[in-house]
Amino acid sequence: MFRATLKSLLARKVRLVLSGLAVVLGVTFVSGAFVLTDTLGRSFDSLFADAYAEVDVNVAAKPKLEVGEMEGQQISGPFPATALETVRAVDGVAEATGVVSTDGARLIGSNGKAVTSFGAPQLGGNWTGESDLVQLREGRAPQADNEIVINKGLADAGKVALGDRVGVLTLEPRQDFTIVGIFGYSGDRDSLGGVNEVMFTTPVAQQLMLGEPDVYNSIVVTAADGVSAEGLRDSVAAAVGDGYVVKTGEQLSADAAAGLKEGLAFFNRILLGFAAVALLVGTFLILNTFSIIVAQRTRELALLRAVGASGKQIIGSVVLEAIAVGLIASVFGLAAGIGIGALLAYLFGNLAGGLVLAGVAVPAAAVIGAFGVGLVITVLAALLPALRAARIPPIAAMQDVATPDRPLTKITVAGALVTAVGATLLFLGLGGHAGGNTLATILGGVLFSFIGVALLTPLISKPVVAALGAVFAGWVPGKLGRLNSGRNPRRTAITAAALMVGIALVTGITVILDSAKSSITGLIQDNVKAELVIAGVQSGPRPPTFDPAVLTETKAIPGVRMVDGQYVDQALVGDERAWVGAVTEPAAMRQIYGAEATAGDIDRLAPGQMMISSDTAESRGLSVGSTVPVQFARGDAQTYTVTGIYESSPILGPVMLPADAARNFSVTQPSQAFIQLEAGTSVSDVLPRIEALLADSPEVSVADREAFLEEQTGQLDGLLQMIQILLALAIVIAVLGIINTLALSVLERTRELGLLRAIGLRRSQTMGMITVEAVVISVFGALLGVVVGSGLGAAVVEALKDEGITELVLPWGQMGVFLGLAALIGVIAAVLPAIRAARINVLGAIAHD
Amino acid sequence: MTATTGQPASVAARASDVWKVYGSGEAQVIALRGVSAEFERGRFTAIMGPSGSGKSTLMHCLAGLDTVTRGTVHVGDTTVTGLGDAGLTKLRRDKVGFIFQQFNLLPTLTAKENILLPLSIAGRKADPAWYDVVIETVGLRDRLDHRPAQLSGGQQQRVACARALVARPEVIFADEPTGNLDSRSGAEVLNFLRNSVREHGQTIVMVTHDPTAAAYADRVVFLADGQIVSELIEPTAETVLDTMKKLDTPAEVAG
Secondary structure: OHHHHHHHHHHOHHHHHHHHHHHHHHHHHHHHHHHHHHHHHHHHHHHHHHHOOOOOEEEEEOOOOOOOOOOOOOOOOOEEOHHHHHHHOOOOEEEEEEEOEEEOOEEEOOOOOEOOOOOOOEEEEEOOOOOOOEEEEEEOOOOOOOEEEEEHHHHHHHOOOOOOEEEEEOOOOOEEEEEEEEEEEHHHEOOEOOEEEEEEOHHHHHHHHHOOOOEEOEEEEEEOOOOOHHHHHHHHHHHHOOOEEEEEHHHHHHHHHHHHHHHHHHHHHHHHHHHHHHHHHHHHHHHHHHHHHHHHOHHHHHHHHHOOOOHHHHHHHHHHHHHHHHHHHHHHHHHHHHHHHHHHHHHHHHHOOOOOOOOOOOOHHHHHHHHHHHHHHHHHHHHHHHHHHHOOOHHHHOOOOOOOOOOOHHHHHHHHHHHHHHHHHHHHHHOOOOHHHHHHHHHHHHHHHHHHHHHHHHHHHHHHHHHHHHHHOOOHHHHHHHHHHOOOHHHHHHHHHHHHHHHHHHHHHHHHHHHHHHHHHHHHHHHOOOOEEEEOOOOOOOOOOOOOHHHHHHHOOOOEEEEEEEEEEEEEEOOEEEEEEEEOOOOHHHHOOOOOEEEEOOOOOOOOEEEEEHHHHHHHOOOOOOEEEEEOOOOOOEEEEEEEEEOOOOOOOOEEEEHHHHHHOOOOOOOEEEEEEOOOOOHHHHHHHHHHHHHHOOOOEEEEHHHHHHHHHHHHHHHHHHHHHHHHHHHHHHHHHHHHHHHHHHHHOHHHHHHHHHOOOOHHHHHHHHHHHHHHHHHHHHHHHHHHHHHHHHHHHHHOHHHOOOOOOOOHHHHHHHHHHHHHHHHHHHHHHHHHHHOOOHHHHHHOO | OEEOOOOHHHEEEEEEEEEEEEOOHHHOEEEEEEEEEEEEOOOEEEEEOOOOOOHHHHHHHHOOOOOOOEEEEEEOOEEOOOOOHHHHHHHHHHOEEEEOOOOOOOOOOOHHHHHHHHHHHOOOOOOHHHHHHHHHHHOOHHHOOOOHHHOOHHHHHHHHHHHHHHOOOOEEEEEOOOOOOOHHHHHHHHHHHHHHHHHHOOOEEEEOOOHHHHOOOOEEEEEEOOEEEEEEEOOOHHHHHHHHHHOOOHHHHHO
């Protein structure tokens, strides 16, 4: 039996290659994700180990506000320089250095724009001299207050050189400095993992990066000979007391790595999500291939039964075939995954500038994932066809039994049930009734919906395929092709369903993002009465900011009626963390943002007063007159009194504070401003004047409301494109499926094709016939995808109504594009099978018995 | 030996010194050894011979389904030898009809659609009067909307015959048309073929190994070892059987 299986496998290797390819692609994604995140993880480990190699013990102030890596920025607050003396006095301390180093030093490059770092910190700090890690490549240390040294990576990115005078944005607006030195890192690195660094003299760093003189935000301690880091940590901790966090360099490096790995793990999960989609589509493909193969081998399998093989042996033989395909595909997938993971890690390392990659290794998770996924998926998909194979009666070997059209009742009932389960899960998940498992419930709902719809597809395919084919009614090869695609509803359905998955996901996500975009746009257009907006595009944890002086200068421009600058940060309000905003013009609440008071006064805010939204008031049991302690990223907790409550609205944050609160924000400059003009003032008169004011604030620009909206929603477009690229893989697999189905059908219908050629069908007409079959199948799949995707998208949008996504936008144009694309996919998928069909030897086809 | 009857002007298909060689060296098989034959217009010719005699090969070469190694083949005034795929397709559309042992109907089409398929493929319309005649002759009027799976073997073969006839080709090649039928259905089909020759002047060339079937023809050409060895005009089952017995492999003549 084993030999027979192996032989039949080898005889049909070409047919299995295509279905194997689907597994290969899925496995590649899985193992590639693991290899990539593992390689990057180890690279960052060694990077941090390097960065903290010279630190025996590090002292920092306890953060005022705990903020996770994924949520925003944690500020390790400044502490008085006197702590340095305390530390130096501790026994076993050989050397202690006061360090200023914090994110938010943005150098303005030679093109006048702030240099960005793709999310990596842009550190500003004090120059503490060269070390084993940091080495000056050119120039000297900063001595005067207007001198800086920068790392080579930053100099390259900003295209600036030694001796240049450059602007730097910090907590303060732009100030100009002379570059007196350019430094690099050990191992000839220009940057540590993409981080940019600007080093000032200590007093300047303290003022610009920490906001006060004579403070540091960490102390780096070197232990005297023979003193252990752990021992020193404990004695330093005892000396500095409660308000400080004292860690060894190793701990610090591990903490930093752990924070980063949280991000990598998230990234890994996203990649695995896309792998899951690819594998789901691959499952359809494998199921189909094995079904067709079993159908074609009916006679052969019946013969095996007739000569004494048991049903179990038949199942075994099909499953064995699946195992062989799964194993081979997993091996190739793993190899390709390692290659792609390494390539992506290399690209990432280059992008991050100077991230020295740890050697590429294959983590156990990649191997287990590859073989687990590859084998399990293949065998599961082959199980159904195997069971069907076991039911073939031995008599089938003797007769030319035309397999009758099996009724679609069972499969349709099953499909309806599974779809109902999926819909229920979606309802529970989206409606927020799933407790803590919302995401899992939603994903389960989507999966079940897909499978359910796939099961319903054979029934749907009959009328839809007939309708689609009507387009070709006047053309004989077209008509034949259409009839062929309706011939085996199960086969057509599953092939189309594979395409459905990818297209449904893309459509669904497009519906959600477009709806969000349109809702945001509508909301702002309806509610915000500002003709001009100052804002920038955020590309990291810090929002882009500008000089607050611009606000008063703008207000002074003739024709400007009202200007409101906004500061945003997180703070501990009472005992819960919340987003807080600070406004420079409280009157704007009503006059620009259309807020409506539900209690108290929302037109003014004095220091120490706050306004809150009605939802916040309700959930926290606050009313006008309540007092709330607020702890910002800097400074001590302060008490605010609620003086106004406004109707909650998606464009207004939960808490509004007076502008003076912003000095304790982690980012002390405004990030947005809304400008209302006097009636009759033209935008084009005012815009250039504000542009001129922003010359030294290159991170932001001024735009009219439409341009602002476009810029803000443009980020959603970028997200959409990325998702589309990743889901394109699922669509590629579906295309393989169409090719496979067609190729097998052509093989199956050799005699028929021969006959058609014998009675005068031209080669081109033969190819046309196959192409129409492919186009009908793929357009049908796309149609399903568009419908299912719109449904899923609409369900999510409905669920997000309370979050402000009130408008449902169906991307008709996009859907049209998908259908057109599907037709094109059909044409492409048909090329090889069509050529094969056209080349069929007429005599061989009709003479073979 | 050359079999010739009638004037060249009324020849529907002709093979001139046709050789067909498969393989080379030791594995070489010579299927046809210089066969020359003419098939007159408006006549029903049967090609007979034992298995391996080359009768199917001759028909395939005549119909342009197979290429000849040497010699030439004509159908009507078309030289088949040397035609490319486009030329052969045109030949099949305009001049040649086929009837197969396995019926070879398209399962997705109704009987009527199957019958009209060659014409629709070629983008032509059926002559309604002739179509009526064909349908009447094959006696399928009440079965036209059925699919092949709903028809008996004899009915399917009659659909196949109608399909070959409806385009009024120069010549119809029938390859063992009764091979898959019981004797009654077979007789029906053969009667029907003979009538289409007698009443409508259709030319038919039929390959068979069944003497009873051959007896329906106007003329029988006998092949053995790739050569024409004998022929009969106005054959009967007995004369065909006798001739077959004289050929070297009598085991074939059981039918």
